[in-house]
Amino acid sequence: MIVVVIVAGLLMGAGAIGALVRIIRGPSALDRIIASDVLVATAICAIGAEMAINRHTDTMPVLLGLALFGIVGSVSVARFLSARDDT
Template sequence: MTFLTVAAIIAGVMFGIGALCAVYRIIRGPSILDRALAADVLLAIAICALGAEMAINKHTDTLVVLLVLAMFAVVGSISIARFMAKQDAA
């Protein structure tokens, strides 16, 4: 096995563990903010995993998917923050 293969396997395992922890927090989160933060973390993990896959395989085929995921993460975070701000003001 080459170093690149071992690094890809280790990165995949770490991304998988992080994703499982985020899904667990989405399911068990006691508040809506915990669930929202876990969803943001899950999106960040997906973005990082796609970026790592693109770097390992030396291509940019999934760059559009990466950008759309980043857009969803930003829009989701802003909308939840606005929702919580309106809820706190009431």
């Protein structure tokens, strides 16, 4: 069990670092936005894994808040980019 936890933590950490690099270096705003969505999704996965490992639901409101933030952020950016392309 501990090996699975370590491997999952390393993979989530690598995904988060890759997303942070893309946020910092990304050549366009769209790259940065997608990387921030990936970072939020990675945080959601990490919180969900922590909840499963420790067998509790104490951080469920944080998980739901991040999910709401990810959805609202993606939809608002898509609407903004769609409106910008129409002109």
